[in-house]
Amino acid sequence: MNSGDLLADPAVALDRGQIASAVTELFGFTGTVIGDFDSERDQTALLADANGAQRIVKISHAATPEADVDLEGRAAVWVRDVDPTLPMAVPLPTRDGALHGRFHGRLIRLYDRLPGEASKPGATLKPAAVKEFGAVAARLGLALRGFFHPAAQRRLPWHAESRHDVRPMADAITDAGGRALVLAAFDRFEADVAPRWGGLRAQPVHSDLTLDNLLLDEDDHVCGIIDFGDLTHTALVWDVAAALSSVASTRTGRDLHSTIALFLDGYTAVCPLEPAERDVLVDTLKLRNAITLSLSAARRRDHPDIADYLSSWDAGAWNLLRELDAPPAQPTNLRERRDNVFGTVLAPLTYSEPLTAVRGSGATLFDANGREYLDAYNNVPVVGHAHPRVATAIADQARLLSTNLRYLHPRAIELAERLVATMPAGLDTVLFLNSGSEAVDLAWRIAEAATGKTGARVSDFAYHGVTTATTALSPEQWRGGWAPEHVRTFSVGSQPSVDGVAAVFIDPTYTSDGILLPGRDYHAALCANARQAGALVVADEVQAGFGRAGDHMWSFVGAGITPDVVTLGKPMGNGFPVAAVIARRADVEVLAEHTEFFSTYAGGPVAAAAATAVLDVIADENLIEHTGAMGARLRERLTESGYDVRGRGLLIGVDLGDTAHASRVLDHARNNGVLIGSTGPRSDVLKIRPPLVITPAQVEEVADAVLNAIERETDEK
Numbered sequence: 001m002n003s004g005d006l007l008a009d010p011a012v013a014l015d016r017g018q019i020a021s022a023v024t025e026l027f028g029f030t031g032t033v034i035g036d037f038d039s040e041r042d043q044t045a046l047l048a049d050a051n052g053a054q055r056i057v058k059i060s061h062a063a064t065p066e067a068d069v070d071l072e073g074r075a076a077v078w079v080r081d082v083d084p085t086l087p088m089a090v091p092l093p094t095r096d097g098a099l100h101g102r103f104h105g106r107l108i109r110l111y112d113r114l115p116g117e118a119s120k121p122g123a124t125l126k127p128a129a130v131k132e133f134g135a136v137a138a139r140l141g142l143a144l145r146g147f148f149h150p151a152a153q154r155r156l157p158w159h160a161e162s163r164h165d166v167r168p169m170a171d172a173i174t175d176a177g178g179r180a181l182v183l184a185a186f187d188r189f190e191a192d193v194a195p196r197w198g199g200l201r202a203q204p205v206h207s208d209l210t211l212d213n214l215l216l217d218e219d220d221h222v223c224g225i226i227d228f229g230d231l232t233h234t235a236l237v238w239d240v241a242a243a244l245s246s247v248a249s250t251r252t253g254r255d256l257h258s259t260i261a262l263f264l265d266g267y268t269a270v271c272p273l274e275p276a277e278r279d280v281l282v283d284t285l286k287l288r289n290a291i292t293l294s295l296s297a298a299r300r301r302d303h304p305d306i307a308d309y310l311s312s313w314d315a316g317a318w319n320l321l322r323e324l325d326a327p328p329a330q331p332t333n334l335r336e337r338r339d340n341v342f343g344t345v346l347a348p349l350t351y352s353e354p355l356t357a358v359r360g361s362g363a364t365l366f367d368a369n370g371r372e373y374l375d376a377y378n379n380v381p382v383v384g385h386a387h388p389r390v391a392t393a394i395a396d397q398a399r400l401l402s403t404n405l406r407y408l409h410p411r412a413i414e415l416a417e418r419l420v421a422t423m424p425a426g427l428d429t430v431l432f433l434n435s436g437s438e439a440v441d442l443a444w445r446i447a448e449a450a451t452g453k454t455g456a457r458v459s460d461f462a463y464h465g466v467t468t469a470t471t472a473l474s475p476e477q478w479r480g481g482w483a484p485e486h487v488r489t490f491s492v493g494s495q496p497s498v499d500g501v502a503a504v505f506i507d508p509t510y511t512s513d514g515i516l517l518p519g520r521d522y523h524a525a526l527c528a529n530a531r532q533a534g535a536l537v538v539a540d541e542v543q544a545g546f547g548r549a550g551d552h553m554w555s556f557v558g559a560g561i562t563p564d565v566v567t568l569g570k571p572m573g574n575g576f577p578v579a580a581v582i583a584r585r586a587d588v589e590v591l592a593e594h595t596e597f598f599s600t601y602a603g604g605p606v607a608a609a610a611a612t613a614v615l616d617v618i619a620d621e622n623l624i625e626h627t628g629a630m631g632a633r634l635r636e637r638l639t640e641s642g643y644d645v646r647g648r649g650l651l652i653g654v655d656l657g658d659t660a661h662a663s664r665v666l667d668h669a670r671n672n673g674v675l676i677g678s679t680g681p682r683s684d685v686l687k688i689r690p691p692l693v694i695t696p697a698q699v700e701e702v703a704d705a706v707l708n709a710i711e712r713e714t715d716e717k
Helices: 016-027 066-082 127-144 160-172 176-197 236-247 253-270 275-302 304-310 314-325 334-342 388-400 410-421 436-451 468-472 520-532 555-559 585-592 605-620 623-641 659-671 696-715
Strands: 032-037 043-048 054-059 101-103 106-112 202-205 214-216 222-225 232-235 357-361 364-367 372-375 429-433 455-459 487-490 501-506 536-540 565-568 579-583 644-648 651-655 677-679 685-688
Touching: 016 032, 016 043, 016 054, 016 101, 016 106, 066 106, 066 127, 127 202, 127 214, 127 222, 127 236, 127 253, 160 176, 160 232, 160 275, 176 275, 176 314, 202 236, 232 236, 236 253, 236 275, 236 314, 253 314, 275 304, 275 314, 372 696, 388 605, 410 429, 410 579, 410 605, 429 436, 429 585, 436 468, 436 501, 436 536, 436 565, 436 579, 436 585, 501 520, 520 536, 520 555, 579 585, 605 623, 623 644, 623 651, 623 696, 659 677, 659 685, 659 696, 685 696
Parallel strands: 455 487, 455 501, 501 536, 536 565
Antiparallel strands: 032 043, 043 054, 054 106, 101 106, 202 232, 214 222, 357 364, 364 372, 429 579, 565 579, 644 651, 651 685, 677 685
16 A cells, blocks of 8 residues: 555645645636635645636645656546547646646646536435446446556555555444454455456556546536546456445445446446456445445544544445345245245146255356255256356347347347258258247147148157147146147157148157157158158257257257257257247248248347357357266266166156155255256156256266265165
């Protein structure tokens, strides 16, 4: 901390006559001092000439190095030149053309008086003003990005890099509870943020863009940015924390969180935060306020004569630190509330003690209590929960445009071209939708139109969707003896009659039937019989597509299926709703003779960005080969159970042959931190389908947990 004198030495003020003389001598402006402004370490005054023109004069603390004053002036000029629309307070030139002058050993700058009012209470700002504040902070950060000055490496007491020097000052906080809270903020930053601090984006930043240093008009629009006195080169997130400390300081509860969200909405619309910056923001915000309170306490102890001024920020800092330290309110009675609003038609919760998941990363989920789980069940996040490339692609495109396919846009076209390139010859037409159910529904409409037939064949316990048409194609969903007249089921391994059939629907891994693998020859005969009867073969890749089989992008390839139509869904957007049907142009055009197809959000730029990012990650991270290797190892381990283990890639079933046993195994594994599911007509087959990014160590963890659960629960049968 190289500027300790700024805190230790009280400033010796120039009198009003000296100030007027200095301004005339240095800048050629003749006026009188008509007012003073509060300042933590410098002397600031307002002058007016005989015509009423006003200027602000800033007289630096005697301990301020001239390099620092030069830094502040040149930074303001730089910002003005880079972003002229930012209302910067820029030093006026001296008679000699310099940005500052010297008078009686003091460094002096002169500014035009900008319109607007400073130091408006943050609590009075309307949502639009908070959001604008965020945008202005981001614009200022962007403008400073290319600025360089050797003095930007300075360390002032209120910078994050000075925390080791400031922490002992917390001893001056007389309230024991408050002191502990402040010290905890220092310690948390040191443990969790400091190791990552050097890897965050860093640049010159204002670092004190508070409401004291913003001028706002009557409608709270920003009309002036002042005071580069704290400018330094540090992590960009420190600048965000400084601004948030001001606008959010007096807010509490939901209002506080809404204010932070609004500010970040404005900020990230201009300059998106990186995931690592978001991760450390709260702890950085806590440190900012802990430093403020420690410095304030130490200075009040050493300078009791100006204690009131020195403590003017304390109330807000204490409020914000306590609010941020408060544990988040946990939602209560979720099961009861779920039943009240969703009713009984919604599928039941998984596990006897349901999981409240709040965050995910890779193959890991975290519940509301912070407990970590290895997710070996959810096949939607195919490239891992919250994959940064997918999340960034979605966010970046959403900031630019979210519209529909009635407008030309390259994203959907490029995605369709990439999908067609992975398909068998002849499957050349892509139609986008929002879900796998919609995709199968459209595939059924295409089949009916192209064949002129109305019958369908599906496996005994297939699941193909939740629309009226696809529920009819999903025996898993049939209840109370109901079965549609136009649909017939077949046992996997048998060759069904296909007379009068428009389409045979095949999940190549028969996931809902219990994960079955009847072989390539079986499927070759099934497809040949269907085509001979004039039916279409629909390969439903919603469950096992996008590399899950571990040998190709699509599971129908390894299964020996030659489809006429392919449906995609679930993992296509890694959690973002997007799906597709890929078929022959001739079959699709028959449907077009009867109806136009359009779905508002289907294939829009954001959906296409998500799906394209998934394809990129699968290719760039070599996930298909990885999936094959991980799946082979996991199946090898699971055979130690003595039960029938079957599957392809990372879609694996363990047939326990006992529904109650399977249910207990699920709960046992869940209680030991591994999530799996069950499938099959009796839900007696363990269903294991982790994200494809699962690591070798995690594969062993899944295997150990499942084997242990099977053994323990077998003993308790």
